[in-house]
Amino acid sequence: MILKEATPRMTDSTAPALDLVGVSLRLDGRMVLDTLTLRAQERRIGIVGRNGAGKSTLARLIAGLEEPQEGALSVFGVNVARDRAKALRTVGILFQNPDHQIIFPTVDEEINFGLRQMGLSKDEAATRTTAMLEQFGKSHWAGAPVATLSQGQKQLLCLMAVLAMAPRLIVLDEPLSGLDIPTRLQLTRYLDAAPATLVHISHDPVALAGYERVIWLSDGRLREDGPATKVLSAFTREMEQLGGRDDISDLAG
Amino acid sequence: MILKEATPRMTDSTAPALDLVGVSLRLDGRMVLDTLTLRAQERRIGIVGRNGAGKSTLARLIAGLEEPQEGALSVFGVNVARDRAKALRTVGILFQNPDHQIIFPTVDEEINFGLRQMGLSKDEAATRTTAMLEQFGKSHWAGAPVATLSQGQKQLLCLMAVLAMAPRLIVLDEPLSGLDIPTRLQLTRYLDAAPATLVHISHDPVALAGYERVIWLSDGRLREDGPATKVLSAFTREMEQLGGRDDISDLAG
Amino acid sequence: MERSLALIALFAALIAALGLIPKFALAFGVPITAQSLGVMLCGTILGARRGALAVLLFLLLVAMGLPLLAGGRGGLGLFVSPTAGFLIGFPLAAFAAGWITERWRSVPLGIASGVAAAVGGILVLYAFGVTGMAIVLDKSWGEAALLITAFLPGDAIKAVLAGLITAALARARPRAVLSRL
Amino acid sequence: MISLTSPVETRAHGWPAGAKLATLCAATMVLFAMQSLTLHLVAFGACLALYAAPGWVFLRAGLRRLWILWPFVGLIAVWHLITGAPQDGAIIALRMLSAVGLANLVTMTTRLSDMIAVIRWLATPLRRVGLSTRALELAIALMIRFTPVLVEKGTHLSRAWRTRSPKGVNWRIVMPFTLLAIDDAEHVADALKARGGLAPGAAER
Numbered sequence A, B: 001m002i003l004k005e006a007t008p009r010m011t012d013s014t015a016p017a018l019d020l021v022g023v024s025l026r027l028d029g030r031m032v033l034d035t036l037t038l039r040a041q042e043r044r045i046g047i048v049g050r051n052g053a054g055k056s057t058l059a060r061l062i063a064g065l066e067e068p069q070e071g072a073l074s075v076f077g078v079n080v081a082r083d084r085a086k087a088l089r090t091v092g093i094l095f096q097n098p099d100h101q102i103i104f105p106t107v108d109e110e111i112n113f114g115l116r117q118m119g120l121s122k123d124e125a126a127t128r129t130t131a132m133l134e135q136f137g138k139s140h141w142a143g144a145p146v147a148t149l150s151q152g153q154k155q156l157l158c159l160m161a162v163l164a165m166a167p168r169l170i171v172l173d174e175p176l177s178g179l180d181i182p183t184r185l186q187l188t189r190y191l192d193a194a195p196a197t198l199v200h201i202s203h204d205p206v207a208l209a210g211y212e213r214v215i216w217l218s219d220g221r222l223r224e225d226g227p228a229t230k231v232l233s234a235f236t237r238e239m240e241q242l243g244g245r246d247d248i249s250d251l252a253g
Numbered sequence C: 001m002e003r004s005l006a007l008i009a010l011f012a013a014l015i016a017a018l019g020l021i022p023k024f025a026l027a028f029g030v031p032i033t034a035q036s037l038g039v040m041l042c043g044t045i046l047g048a049r050r051g052a053l054a055v056l057l058f059l060l061l062v063a064m065g066l067p068l069l070a071g072g073r074g075g076l077g078l079f080v081s082p083t084a085g086f087l088i089g090f091p092l093a094a095f096a097a098g099w100i101t102e103r104w105r106s107v108p109l110g111i112a113s114g115v116a117a118a119v120g121g122i123l124v125l126y127a128f129g130v131t132g133m134a135i136v137l138d139k140s141w142g143e144a145a146l147l148i149t150a151f152l153p154g155d156a157i158k159a160v161l162a163g164l165i166t167a168a169l170a171r172a173r174p175r176a177v178l179s180r181l
Numbered sequence D: 001m002i003s004l005t006s007p008v009e010t011r012a013h014g015w016p017a018g019a020k021l022a023t024l025c026a027a028t029m030v031l032f033a034m035q036s037l038t039l040h041l042v043a044f045g046a047c048l049a050l051y052a053a054p055g056w057v058f059l060r061a062g063l064r065r066l067w068i069l070w071p072f073v074g075l076i077a078v079w080h081l082i083t084g085a086p087q088d089g090a091i092i093a094l095r096m097l098s099a100v101g102l103a104n105l106v107t108m109t110t111r112l113s114d115m116i117a118v119i120r121w122l123a124t125p126l127r128r129v130g131l132s133t134r135a136l137e138l139a140i141a142l143m144i145r146f147t148p149v150l151v152e153k154g155t156h157l158s159r160a161w162r163t164r165s166p167k168g169v170n171w172r173i174v175m176p177f178t179l180l181a182i183d184d185a186e187h188v189a190d191a192l193k194a195r196g197g198l199a200p201g202a203a204e205r
Ligand SMILES: Nc1ncnc2c1ncn2[C@@H]1O[C@H](COP(=O)(O)OP(=O)(O)OP(=O)(O)O)[C@@H](O)[C@H]1O
Pocket: A027, A028, A030, A032, A049, A050, A051, A052, A053, A054, A055, A056, A057, A058, A096, A253, B147, B148, B149, B150, B151, B152, B153, B178
């Protein structure tokens, strides 16, 4: 049985980071992801595609927040949609909109929550929260109400909350879009050095330049899949050509 | 009296687009904007600055959503915070987060609302809504539920709703951040050609390249103010220098 | 699971938020309040079990001393006041409203949930409320029942509103109307 | 009414939440038992002094939260002036202000997580008999969260309205606000699930 093969019960250290077999997802009768098959072992995976291509939806699937209606999906061998306890240590996600991610009213509670969920004791969680804030030079944020942060500051907070949990794979849905240049540059270096596998969604080909693998989604289907250099240059060429047309009405979606 | 000078009662065709005299704003005891004085006649005004510099707060002030605690502010001679009826035709705003902008559950209701509020008849408003959607090649969105749009699609919808009202000045808070390359290119051309005065907030100096005037905010204060070429090169140099430091803890805020 | 939890918490907060609408104090100590509309909506939207849980959650926080009842009241003291019968009846009212909404599918949702809200939020709730008042105010059941007619017009309007809101929500977000899933 | 965050970190933030809650409970009971106007004036004065202790910013934030009670105070005043019992009216109004003031004080100086730890402790007997109280703890945390967040979202919504309308919001805002609240709950559910949610194994400690 295919399903069983694709989703072995145990976390498998040899299992590929991403393993999708014929994954389809329909939302409100609309085919948003259409029989995607892809297996990736790379540590740096980029995802590109136009607005509405299905990138965020794929992110939700990889994070186990949605279950494919057809096909099977596993992350490091874990069936993330079913085995939620294991998924916690396997995959983390940074949502595109920080307002969709933040649950708690203050900065430290937000970071703390995930750590407590992982089973850390109160003290351990508090220590790690403090350390995380310190590492990013944000100790003064600790008790601050989230509502008073600017959009970019919220995005950074979300990222800290995900990184603190140190999952094996992190899905980043446009992590840099609202950040200023210095933060973006420093964070890029920080992420490059992070031990986790990254699945990075971006509209900016430059952000994915050094990646080992890039996946190009188009209308919910796999348009191209391969090393960054190859896929990104084809992608950029087509996007600029589309953008060069003088017809404003050729917008995505 | 300074206040009277800065905010004459009538829309004045010779009044500068932006006129801020010693504007300060404190939120929850924190000085977010600190005695800003600036007068701009240019049709293309850019605003740059780090995360938390106060850009979005300034945008809200210009749109008349917040009143300065000190100083006076007018847009084309209109006291936008007080004279809301006139402000409606004078200034429009695109919020940084589309979720903070969208009110109604379907795409056409969202565009229609502002038009009706401007005093257009039901038929006129409907015609203009249809025309707007058509111009952007999005006629098929008309009855669509907003909740099913992707983040970039929502951003585009917000922009259409603002453009439809054709205010004299439009404040754009990172209008391109979530859009794909072709949309970004086409929209840039569209905005360049738009008759309105634009106040464009961006983290991307390239997006403001051709602008006549760029304002650099830093910690709620005016750091530099002048033609794009001059301000942007100083800004980019400093940002890249900050970003080049290997210390992740030197992040904004 | 997480969805139910979030929606239950949201509706408990909704009852609290309705407490911000000024209540109208009556001489015998039970106010006219918008919060019972929240109780009705818990039932008609979340269904019997989850609706009752949302109300219980709200009451737990009130008992803990948070000032969530209209007029900023809270604390254990309320559960021995003239209003106690109503507070105890709240979760059962939501349960009844939800139970009817879940099962009565032969008429349009707006009507079913409006009637369900009336049965839960008036019939069931008043039964508990009158009993509570009779005990605490030391009145006969009949006397207490007479006092309570003051609530009828308001509660009838709330039941209609509950029906309208439930139906509108079912149109815009069918997945959120758990009572009809 | 429950807005959990204080603009400044006070010394009371470090005190044990259980003690604060127990004191609040006792204080409220005393307030309801007291019938003397003088004592109520003293109690209210003491309450204000507590607000003033951490400084001006805290006092202002606290008073702003108490201010929403003014319609009730007004109503009580009018009612008791009409019925000719101004002293009773003053007592009722002061009692309400002190009781709500103290409760707000506790919520403002207690982190949500500490509050939940108290519930967890109270629910110990349930766990003894093998029931999981995790859902309960989370539900309380979320409910307390929703109140200020909904206020914030409501602010965004009315702001969005004002950018495109010369008049203030009207009844048409009801459905958009309802949907916004529902959507927020959906996002919270996702965000919760993304961090383990109620999965057995997550957060059992
Ligand atoms: N609940 C839903 N019902 C119907 N269609 C939906 C639903 N949710 C999303 N969609 C559609 O699915 C498509 C993919 O959405 P998704 O958010 O994954 O796009 P995306 O690639 O992340 O776009 P963006 O770059 O703008 O963030 C969009 O066209 C969207 O309209």
